[in-house]
Amino acid sequence: xxxxxxxxxxxxxxxxxxxxxxxxxxxxxxxxxxxxxxxxxxxxxxxxxxxxxxxxxxxxxxxxxxxxxxxxxxxxxxxxxxxxxxxxxxxxxxxxxxxxxxxxxxxxxxxxxxxxxxxxxxxxxxxxxxxxxxxxxxxxxxxxxxxxxxxxxxxxxxxxxxxxxxxxxxxxxxxxxxxxxxxxxxxxxxxxxxxxxxxxxxxxxxxxxxxxxxxxxxxxxxxxxxxxxxxxxxxxxxxxxxxxxxxxxxxxxxxxxxxxxxxxxxxxxxxxxxxxxxxxxxxxxxxxxxxxxxxxxxxxxxxxx
Amino acid sequence: xxxxxxxxxxxxxxxxxxxxxxxxxxxxxxxxxxxxxxxxxxxxxxxxxxxxxxxxxxxxxxxxxxxxxxxxxxxxxxxxxxxxxxxxxxxxxxxxxxxxxxxxxxxxxxxxxxxxxxxxxxxxxxxxxxxxxxxxxxxxxxxxxxxxxxxxxxxxxxxxxxxxxxxxxxxxxxxxxxxxxxxxxxxxxxxxxxxxxxxxxxxxxxxxxxxxxxxxxxxxxxxxxxxxxxxxxxxxxxxxxxxxxxxxxxxxxxxxxxxxxxxxxxxxxxxxxxxxxxxxxxxxxxxxxxxxxxxxxxxxxxxxx
Numbered sequence: 018x019x020x021x022x023x024x025x026x027x028x029x030x031x032x033x034x035x036x037x038x039x040x041x042x043x044x045x046x047x048x049x050x051x052x053x054x055x056x057x058x059x060x061x062x063x064x065x066x067x068x069x070x071x072x073x074x075x076x077x078x079x080x081x082x083x084x085x086x087x088x089x090x091x092x093x094x095x096x097x098x099x100x101x102x103x104x105x106x107x108x109x110x111x112x113x114x115x116x117x118x119x120x121x122x123x124x125x126x127x128x129x130x131x132x133x134x135x136x137x138x139x140x141x142x143x144x145x146x147x148x149x150x151x152x153x154x155x156x157x158x159x160x161x162x163x164x165x166x167x168x169x170x171x172x173x174x175x176x177x178x179x180x181x182x183x184x185x186x187x188x189x190x191x192x193x194x195x196x197x198x199x200x201x202x203x204x205x206x207x208x209x210x211x212x213x214x215x216x217x218x219x220x221x222x223x224x225x226x227x228x229x230x231x232x233x234x235x236x237x238x239x240x241x242x243x244x245x246x247x248x249x250x251x252x253x254x255x256x257x258x259x260x261x262x263x264x265x266x267x268x269x270x271x272x273x274x275x276x277x278x279x280x281x282x283x284x285x286x287x288x289x290x291x292x293x294x295x296x297x298x299x300x301x302x303x304x305x306x307x308x309x310x311x312x313x314x315x316x317x318x319x320x321x322x
Numbered sequence: 323x324x325x326x327x328x329x330x331x332x333x334x335x336x337x338x339x340x341x342x343x344x345x346x347x348x349x350x351x352x353x354x355x356x357x358x359x360x361x362x363x364x365x366x367x368x369x370x371x372x373x374x375x376x377x378x379x380x381x382x383x384x385x386x387x388x389x390x391x392x393x394x395x396x397x398x399x400x401x402x403x404x405x406x407x408x409x410x411x412x413x414x415x416x417x418x419x420x421x422x423x424x425x426x427x428x429x430x431x432x433x434x435x436x437x438x439x440x441x442x443x444x445x446x447x448x449x450x451x452x453x454x455x456x457x458x459x460x461x462x463x464x465x466x467x468x469x470x471x472x473x474x475x476x477x478x479x480x481x482x483x484x485x486x487x488x489x490x491x492x493x494x495x496x497x498x499x500x501x502x503x504x505x506x507x508x509x510x511x512x513x514x515x516x517x518x519x520x521x522x523x524x525x526x527x528x529x530x531x532x533x534x535x536x537x538x539x540x541x542x543x544x545x546x547x548x549x550x551x552x553x554x555x556x557x558x559x560x561x562x563x564x565x566x567x568x569x570x571x572x573x574x575x576x577x578x579x580x581x582x583x584x585x586x587x588x589x590x591x592x593x594x595x596x597x598x599x600x601x602x603x604x605x606x607x608x609x610x611x612x613x614x615x616x617x618x619x620x621x622x623x624x625x626x627x
């Protein structure tokens with residue numbers, strides 16, 4: 018049996034080399050490789066011969082690769098979708114709680130003003146939370162929310178019932194979500210043509226003055242202008258955003274100072290937390306590749322993620 | 323059988339009257355009452371004859387009543403201890419997540435600076451959280467934290483193992499906690515002589531530059547000067563405080579602007595959320611009183627809570 022050869026970028030970090038070897042493959046040059054780990058590469062994707070049967074990317078969202086057209090159909094491509102679910106879901110729940118517990122209102126104050134903060138403390142227990150996108154992150158969000166006593170409404174592509182959701186709505190009937198009595202929304206869906214401006218003026222109008230919108234997916238899922246209008250008018254309580262449109266958000270953009278908005282600069286999955294999760298995913302996928310088994314995170318060119 | 327008569331303060335809210343009646347008692351004047359619901363009263367406690375066999379207070383922490391000496395041993399007194407566990411525990415977990423997810427660092431920023439926020443995003447999963455005080459709030463905090471994959475160390479008076487805790491340490495041996503590898507601390511213990519300045523310079527020195535201290539109990543549990551010194555020197559990451567010492571925190575106090583500190587002005591249990599929980603507790607306790615059963619939240623004068 019010939020050893021499986023996996024190429025890594027020049028100057029690959031030790032943890033990547035270790036993960037590939039622990040998965041059971043040998044590190045070798047791209048010219049001799051069966052697979053490429055496109056992780057931590059500073060340049061773009063190198064030219065690939067047909068001998069390279071698999072490319073592992075390091076990000077969970079891969080719409081940029083799709084747009085640039087480098088993802089071909091001559092080999093299997095995998096993203097890190099789902100690998101970062103634990104840390105990103107933690108971030109989403111932290112953002113939602115920061116909203117409903119009045120922390121966004123309290124942050125930066127320098128006067129003891131209980132009335133102002135209490136007004137924005139609505140609590141999570143007993144509320145209905147829509148989780149849009151029930152992949153690894155969305156399902157993990159639901160698991161973390163369960164003990165808080167929330168009712169979860171899931172949205173996924175298939176409409177197949179999601180464990181723990183009171184109701185699962187297929188993405189192509191998402192309009193049903195907005196009439197289902199949603200208090201808060203967590204966006205965890207990939208950026209596709211179908212999810213572009215998934216939350217706009219009409220959807221925001223279906224929420225309440227106590228509602229929070231959390232986005233840990235991609236900025237394009239929200240119509241930024243409509244969001245600013247909704248928080249400014251107090252039609253919703255606020256938005257907690259790890260991603261924005263545009264991104265990076267430029268200095269002076271009105272979203273920075275819109276009332277009830279808190280922004281983390283795409284830090285739900287910071288590098289120092291991501292490495293461990295990506296190493297585990299790569300070790301697992303290399304082992305699967307060596308054994309000829311189905312890889313995790315295979316990109317579906319038709320679905321766009 | 324004579325009806326049980328319960329007195330409520332002048333101008334008692336409808337929900338209180340309803341809770342007493344739903345519990346099976348009749349509302350009547352204090353002069354004819356078997357029990358007093360000291361809830362929402364604007365003045366102090368009225369003079370009580372020995373006919374009043376039970377007084378229900380509306381707060382969970384009752385050290386102020388104890389200090390003033392009004393709690394006598396001629397009847398049973400109950401606090402609302404445990405009644406607000408759901409909302410206060412939610413607040414505690416929200417504060418801890420806001421800390422470890424970099425939200426305290428991110429709040430109020432108006433520039434896209436991922437490096438600064440990522441540095442303070444350490445994550446909760448895999449960490450060890452000390453929950454000091456394993457009453458209703460502490461146990462609820464532990465239940466909410468469980469799915470995040472944290473190891474919990476509980477501290478209670480008895481040292482009797484607390485469900486879900488990797489280890490339970492009796493309060494009189496709390497020094498063992500600080501050498502047990504604690505990442506974060508949630509304070510949920512009553513204010514007593516024993517818990518005064520439970521977290522001081524020595525305890526803070528046992529934590530790490532990534533540690534968060536959350537206080538949803540009473541301000542006196544933390545040595546404020548020592549806390550300010552620790553966050554200012556970066557010996558811990560920050561503190562999320564719903565209670566302070568002094569409280570209310572005066573304008574210009576250095577805690578307002580200490581790095582990594584977020585303060586909610588004793589709003590973990592705002593009135594609009596508390597009413598429902600207190601109504602349920604009163605309904606239950608009145609029913610128990612009518613039936614001659616043990617009440618919930620009986621104050622232990624010896625323990626001081």
